[in-house]
Amino acid sequence: MAQEISVDIVQQAAGESSAMSIATLLLFPLMMMLILLPLRYFFTRARRNSKLPPSPPALPLIGHGHLIGSLPHVSLRDLARRHGGEDGLMLLRLGAVPTLVASSMRAAREVLGTHDRAFASRPRNVVSDVLLYGPSEVVFQPYGEGWRQARKLVTTHLLNTNKVISFRGNREEELLSKSTNDIVCRAVAGRSVRIEGRDLVFRQLIDKTFTLLGGLNLDSFYPGLAKVAGGVLMLPARRKAEKLRAEWSNLLDKVINEHADEIASAQASHDKSVGGDKHVESDFIHVLLSVQEEYGLTRENIKAILFSMLAAGTDTSYIVLEYTMAELMLHQDVMAKLQAEVRKSVPNGQKFVNEEDLTRMTYLKAVIKETLRINYSLASMEIILANLLHQFDWELPKGVDAIGMTEVFRLTVCRKEKLFLVPSSVIPSRPGYDAAWRGERVDHDPRQTANSSAMLLLPLLFLPLTMTLILLLPLHYIFTTRSAKGKSKLPPSPPALPLIGHAHLIGSLPHVSLRDVARRHGGEDGLMLLRLGVVPTLVASSMRAAQQVLCTHDRSFASRPRAVVSDVLFYGPSEIAFQPYGERWRQAKRLATTHLFNINKVQSFRGIREEEAGLLVDIISRAAETCTVVDMSKLLNKCTNDIMCCAVAGQSIRVNGRDMVFRKLIDQTFKILGGFNLDSFYPGMTNFAGGLLVLSSRRKAKRVRDGWSEVLDKVIDEHAAELADAKRNHDSGDDCRENPEVDFIHVLLSLQEKCALTRENIKAILFEMLGAGTNSPYLTLEFIMAELMLHQDVMAKLQAEVRKSIPKGQKVVHEDDLTSMIYLKAVIKETLRLHPPVPLLVPRMSHEDCEVDGYTIQAGTTLLVNVWAICRDPMYWVAPEEFMPDRFIYNGEIGGVDFRGRDFQFLPFGSGRRMCPAMNYSLASIEIILANLINHFDWEFPSGVDAIDMTERFQVFTCRREKLLLLPSLHGITHPSEH
Structure with missing residues (x-):
């Protein structure tokens, strides 16, 4: 599966639309802190849409801290009697921490019995x-x-x-x-x-x-x-x-x-x-x-x-x-x-x-x-x-x-x-x-000890604290540097700046910047520790380092960093890619691997892939007949999107132009995920400021989520009605998981009760599958076509293999024909090596302290694995910058280094617990589309173009900056002229 996340180190501000530097963007919120904080109380009140427990009036900044006396249990009882609900629940805000107080037997039974698991964790300090x-x-x-x-x-x-x-x-x-x-x-x-x-x-x-x-x-x-x-x-x-x-x-x-x-x-x-x-x-x-x-x-x-x-x-x-x-x-x-x-x-x-x-x-x-x-x-x-x-x-x-x-x-x-x-x-x-x-x-x-409660000092503490915040912040670098001396051994790290840490070292292509920084400042083992804002970030840039963090210490790094945008978009999050490590994540992953992306299920959607590949061929054929240049970026995006949408929602995707709506929503989703999000650098600052500094991102994310929710609710309701009708008619829908014609929504609904899935859980999983299942195959196909146009010898060899593998008289390539296309698989592997869709993988986070290669890594450290750098490292690859598919062919068979998570010099889909569960599904789509494009058409540059700009753009995935415009011709027919 394409692994979507807004990588926490992205410097979107350095892109085309802004001339501001990353340092300016990071310092600006700090300078505005004192102005924004007093507004927190009013904004948070206006944003309360969900039904919350009763709460007494609060003060800005300190919340209800002033109401707590030297005996908090007595103060809380008195407050609950005056302001709490009849059920014994009351919501307070102590400083910036939302605090639920249970003061009755019924409330205690709810939080310690009915919802015991939800409240089973502890606050950290x-x-x-x-x-x-x-x-x-x-x-x-x-x-x-x-x-x-x-x-x-x-x-x-x-x-x-x-x-x-x-x-x-x-x-x-x-x-x-x-x-x-x-x-x-x-x-x-x-x-x-x-x-x-x-x-x-x-x-x-x-x-x-x-x-x-x-x-x-x-x-x-x-x-x-x-x-x-x-x-x-x-x-x-x-x-x-x-x-x-x-x-x-x-x-x-x-x-x-x-x-x-x-x-x-x-x-x-x-x-x-x-x-x-x-x-x-x-x-x-x-x-x-x-x-x-x-x-x-x-x-x-x-x-x-x-x-x-x-x-x-x-x-x-x-x-x-x-x-x-x-x-x-x-x-x-x-x-x-x-x-x-x-x-x-x-x-x-x-x-x-x-x-x-x-x-x-x-x-x-x-x-x-x-x-x-x-x-x-x-x-x-x-x-x-x-x-x-x-x-x-x-x-x-x-x-x-x-x-x-x-x-x-x-x-x-x-x-x-x-x-x-x-x-x-x-x-x-x-x-x-x-x-x-x-x-x-x-x-x-x-x-x-002192008799007075800590609560009593809270109002007196905050005023001078706020007034001196900006004076204290510049001391951060000095204090952290000194306090680090004599402590546990940490990975090598370049010199950092106060407040922003190493963020100024990250350019518009983070994977390239991180490789260059690691070569200058990283250790021989390929590990390097950065501080992006206030977030400690471990960067692994070698095969050995990748094996350490993704295999030896896989469990320690199995969690995900949280972000406001992904939390809003994915309901918590409650899907697979963004959800922190725990029982709910294990259940979601088990559901996906067992019922959605197992080999039999992937093969059951073969008809959809072949049908959509045929529709793509028809569109390009009409353009070839009129000698029209085609926008391959747009067509490949549409094709892969339609394949995933049909697999997820069946033929209902065609109703009322929903396929177009899905594509627009996917584009909006990745724009907001790939934007500059302050809480990725200063998660604490956004919490403390009551969300004011991420209010814009939160609102945009909510609008996108509402758009998804509206269209998904309609589709889910239609599928639920189909299942109900099938059961009434004693149809095979009574056990739809065994029916190869059913789509992913049927599967999820049939498992809803067994796996205790809420409507939000289902929508989050579908949301993730539609977005990730489209972008990864589409971007890989676009890079493949671009590389083939730049390497005509490879193009000719691949066309010869594909056309030789198709039986005479057969117009369309079927999936059965793919088994003999060894060179096609090598071309795909070589493209994934040079252009992994997610070059830093999806960021992980350590949920416990661990020792990696002799270095002490603290819990809460973000992990970035630079698979792009590893896949281009001359230590593991001959001529690593060259496009050479033959490196994966041994004695006429595909072999050698594989990308299924066991060879750590080649990890386009990751490895370990968080490896992409939909890898086989993505590869099946890539292979059938590529084979049909190569079989049916010969390809040329448009008139006046003799090369392709391979400049990359980093958003959530890595993609080409320019559209891929090509001139197709039907195999065996030459162009008299270009239309």
């Missing part, structure tokens, strides 16, 4: 990305294959019921020691947590972690602004996070190495007491190391999971216990009833409560559930609480007659004041036990 390596653990990792694997690992091997029970001894022993932190640390790292005071270090690091995560992070409210400023505004937070991660890493590396040594020693001595999750004494690190190879875990993955478990497992249990004790002191009747139950459940003479005793403590469980309706780590909380109540009676200190229940909000809600209680009737225990519970320990106090 700089601090969590740095601290948690990507993130690459369970809590903060966005929804996707990586998260599913991490969750499966945790639930299967770490937190299943048997594993929780196996750590019972840790809980009972640590009860007599210090805190919930020690219980979690023991479960994670075993007794090694005691070495060199590591338990204290763990507690200190956990406090620092929650202090940093709970602080004011600008990108949580203005993710776009933080990106646009090149990280300057986030630099302090990033440096703090990197410093804290280094401390965690240093400690965890030591513990992991010790566990690895234990496992190695146990294996060497055939000792099975270590290293398996079946043994009750093994800790979480043992388990992770034992399944490391099975799950493909890196050291960073293991540290991120341990980090998450240590932090989350400590804070929740500790806070619930503190609240429980505070509530019991305020409700002495509950305290008395609970103590009576606990002491009655413990056998006489037994000093401490064991976990078997907990099964009889029904009221204790009710107290915990009432304290925090949703709770975690119940096993730890129950055993600690039961022992506290069994061994002690509790009083308030002298002079204190009540407990302050004022709360502080950070990542978790906790009480503002420490809880001081006086125990009596103490049962003797190990030294240091009662001091740990009298509030004398201060090394684990989460309230060392």
